[in-house]
Amino acid sequence: MYYGAREEIQSEMMSKNNLCAGLLTILGFCCALVASGQTFKPQQIAFFEKKIRPILATHCYECHSAKAKKLEGGLRLDHREGFIKGGVSGKPVALPGAKLAQTRLFQVVRLRQIEKDRIHPPLAKLLTSLEIRSLGAWVQIKLPFPKAAGPAVVANPVKPASDWKKKFDWEKARSFWAFKKPEAQVAPNPKQTNWAVSNIDRFILAKLEAAEMRPVADATKGTLLRRLYFDLIGLPPSPAQIDRFLNDDSPKALEKVVDELLASPQFGERWGRHWMDVARYAESTGMERNFTYPHAWRYRDYVIKSFNEDKPYDQFIKEQVAGDLMAHKNTQQKEEFIVATGFLAMGPKSLNQRDKRIFTMDIVDEQIDVATRATLGLSVSCARCHDHKFDPIPIEDYYALAGIFRSTNTLYGTPKVNGNRQAGSLIPMGENAQNKKAELDKYKRDVAALGKQLKKAQNQLTALKRKKNAKAMEAKMEECEEQVRSTNARIKKLRKNAPPAPAYAMGVQDGGEPFNVRVHLRGDVDTLGDTVPRGYLSALPIKQAPRPKMEQSGRLQLAEWLTHEDNPLAARVMVNRLWHHLFGQGIVRTVDDFGSTGEAPSHPALLDHLAIRFMENGWSVKKAIREIVLSHVYHLASNENPENFTKDPENKLLWRANSRRLEAEALRDAILAASGKLDLEPAERSVVAKAGNGNVERGLAVSKITMNATEHRSVYLPIVRNLLPEFLSAFDFAEPSMIVGQRQETTVPAQALFLLNSPFVIAQAEAMAKSLQKEENSDLETRVVQAYQRALSRPPTEEELARAMKFHQGVVAKKGEQATTKALAHLCHALFATAEFRYLD
Known part of the structure; x- marks a missing residue:
């Protein structure tokens, strides 16, 4: 849109008909230029470093960066303004918030002609559909780009891989506040001595x-x-x-309330949900082929239980990173530790990826990201393709960690159906789990073999029936028919006596012989550098922390390093x-x-x-x-x-x-609590578990995995990537494909309209009215007072009470006594829609 309008302005000198459109376009372009100085959220910068910079480095920087031998077309794409201002032509490559298909960037990545007399040099290789979608998302979120600042580097940063530890001025790097161990602080003595209680x-x-x-x-x-x-x-x-x-x-009095709330089972549901935002909890893979994770709910319940039991945080982290390698007291604890490792298994996955090496390294990258950002607050995965642009994290440190996770098997499930190119396994649990799994696997192989026999016999029978001399083939046909009948009977008998399946969990386990990984130059699996021994971040040396064991992946030692008392970040971040x-x-x-x-x-x-x-x-x-x-x-x-x-x-x-505005879950739960419909019992399993394995909207109907009407707490709603419950989506639920420690908080008209028109909200308002009417010995005024107390945790003011009474009496006067419940429901609905209900002072 922008590009086309600018062309018209330049070529036709703005005719009367297109003058308005041209001015609006120029205004939008100027706004985009002003916006280029805007700041971006850390997760947006992390998205750029992980998804966009590798594309630019591979395909663009050789000709369009400060390091290019010859800057083609005066166009630099190693900073944000280059995309907005363009090169010597003055034509923007992409404008913030535009649709990708309407940008020159799209024309380039699709190898289309962008000027009449010139074809853009072809890309090094065609971009994948996932890379193109990533570019589109980047443009739509307004081209987030890091500020032009970098870590302290010694005079000559270009060193051979064997000398990589000399890249950074480590003494200066470690002087950064976050890399220094917390020191005991003497509390100050403020002048006002009677205010402080702690x-x-x-x-x-x-x-x-x-x-x-x-x-x-x-x-x-x-x-x-x-x-x-x-x-x-x-x-x-x-x-x-x-x-x-x-x-x-x-x-x-206050301490008693605090202690009661901390001991409440609802505490774990509340604070467990906070952690699940960080752990990017979800019940499907997301991306091109959105397969369900029917066993993800076990991790959800593990997190809630851990917070309710006040499990020590360092133990909590160790279990999630290396629970399968930890010593356990009994089978129950062993299985709990296995479920905990679902933390590393439930990230988004591109099941459409053909190259197993790329798929595996994408999983490794996602595991490095969640393990380090959740616990240390560092974007280590930004060093996948190059040294970190801002923090002292060389690419070799990234691949030292990558060796740990590359020596790990990720077991996430998803069957090999509906185009799933990267099917996975699960971890069997329960009594005699391995034997049960072996029996079940044999049963599946037997059924599959009989199925092939049946199909072969049916095909033979069909072919015989088509032949002209069918009479001569009667004996053969009878033989085929008998084979079909007997095979069907055997399949039916097998299915009737199918062995019981074990319980399953998502998680990780050490896989085969552990090994170190070579540096992937520019993150490319085909361009390999030197091998890096498994290890941790050089910027955070902890002498007392154990080194990775050569006979294991090293995850257990990594978990101990992450939560070591000398690690300056773990406690601070939490x-x-x-x-x-x-x-x-x-x-x-x-x-x-x-x-x-x-x-x-x-x-x-x-x-x-x-x-x-x-x-x-x-x-x-x-x-x-x-x-x-x-x-x-x-x-x-x-x-x-x-x-x-x-x-x-x-x-x-x-x-x-x-x-503060209440989060989506707290808002929904508050509506249910006010209506008297809230079910405080934990939900069993998940709707997704009941729906089973499948590709969402491609074989698995959406209706089977929606649960907007449940009266359980919102933490038990199904979290299917790209298909969140409507209420959660309306009120800025955390994107389940990303690590989100801080949710977005928007205020848009659609939220007010949702509260006014949602069938769920209307139904709860009616339920609240009926509940208030059931209260014994309650007149209208008492009901109004109780409605305010339930919704806003306070009685109405005199003015609010008078207005509510007047409204109610007016409705009854017009429509009769039968409208009493309806009038009360309107009042309850109005309370749900107030800003006071949505906000916490």
Whole structure:
């Protein structure tokens, strides 16, 4: 669209008919240029480094980069502005947010003519459909590109592979704050001595006083209770729970509530879901052939159970990275550890990939990414094709880790049907699992063999019937018919006595003889460099951490290195995640990026204090959360203060509470809780497990894997890639193909319209009205008050009560007493649609 309109402007000097369109185009182009200075989220930069830079490096940089011997057409594609401004022709290659098919970039990747008198040099090789889709996604998300800054490098960065450890100025690299071990901090002594109730408060208040600011007043008891309930269990307090807390004036009243919530089984459902965002939990492969993962629910239940049991975080990570290699007490624990490794198996997979080597290295890349970004907050996978552009992570470090995961078998399932070129296996579990699997495999082979015999006999019979001299062939036909009948009978008998299948789980196991991997130059499986021994990141040397065992993959030692007390990142990253979910922003606001492109901590001393306390308390998530929510800073109101706002408009110093929108799951669960329909019992297995193996929308009907109407908590909804439940999609659910520590938060008209028109929301409003009518001895005013308490955790103001009563009475006056329930349902529906219902103060 942009390119075509600009051509018209230049060639026809803007006729009267196209003047308006031309001006709009130029305006859009100028906006795009202004937008080129915008900042991008870490996950968008990571997408560029993983998916886009390798394409550009392979096909474009030789002629269109600062390192090109001759810059063709004056066009540079090693920075974002080059795509927007173009080369000497002035024609943009791609504009932010455009559709790929309407860009010059698309014409190039499709090898089409872009100028009348010139054909663009052909690409090194045709791009795959996946690479073209990646380019399209990149253009649509406005061409995210990293800032032009890099890590500290010695004078001559071009070194042979054998000398790669001299690439970086390691002393300077390790001086970066995130690569230094947390140090015990002495809590400051702020001037205002009566405000702080813990060391957390002293660190916060000292920063505020240094900026000549004061915290706002505390939140009301009711507001604080609602905040606690949603933060800790993702549900609103009931009217009875509100009354009990408001009437409890004991000094330990708040502590009692906190301890009750931490002990609640709903705690694991709430905080387990936070971790599943990071673990990119999903129940299908996504991508071109979206096959289901019918056994993924086991990992979901494992995560929820782990948070409820307050499993030490370091143990939690070790189980997910190397549970199959850990010592176990009994069979039950062994199987729990196997299920934990589903963390490495449930990523998205391109089952359409023909080349097994590329498919395998894509899985390895995804495993490196999730293992390091989830625990360390570093984008290590950006070093797959080249040294990391911003952090001291050479390509050799990437392939040192790749050797560990390349020596691992990933068992994710998916049958070899419907065009699946990369079918996988699963891990059998339960009593006599291996024997059961062997019997089942034999049964399947026998059925398949008989099936072939049956088909052969049926084909012979059909051929005989077509022959003209059928009478002469009667004996042969009878023989074939008998063979068909007997084979059918044998198949029927086999199926009747089919052996029981074992339970299955997704996960990983050490596979065969472990080996080291050669560097893949530019990430290409066909262009190999030197072999790199299996190992860890050179920027984080931990002398006490064990080295990978040569007879194993090295995952167990990697897990111990990741969570070692001398690792400067593991504890910091996790306490920062906890802080983010409790305050709406992390101490490091880029929660998934602790590297040089991420933000520095707003309170570095506090972050170190929390990290050390976390480890000293046995890596207990519950103890860390308890300490934070009992601090004074957590109890602040979200009130405005113009003077503070002028000094700190983003509230980095936490002079007030951040007003936060509820996540999709909490919002949906709150509606169910208010209506009285919420089923707090954990859902058994998953809808996807019941639907079984299949290619979504290509053999497996969508209706079989949708569950929008369930009354269980939203954490049990099916998470099928590219087919999320409608409610979750409407309210910024985490993209299940990506590592998401911080969800997007949009406010768009479609969300308000969804709450007004969704059959689910309307049904819950009606259910809430009927539930209120069943309350004993309740008049209309009492019902209205109860509706407000259920929905907003507070009674209505006098004005709100008067308006609600007037509305209700007006409806009844017009339509009669039979409209009482309908009027009450409209009120409940209106409460669900309010901003106060959606937001947490």
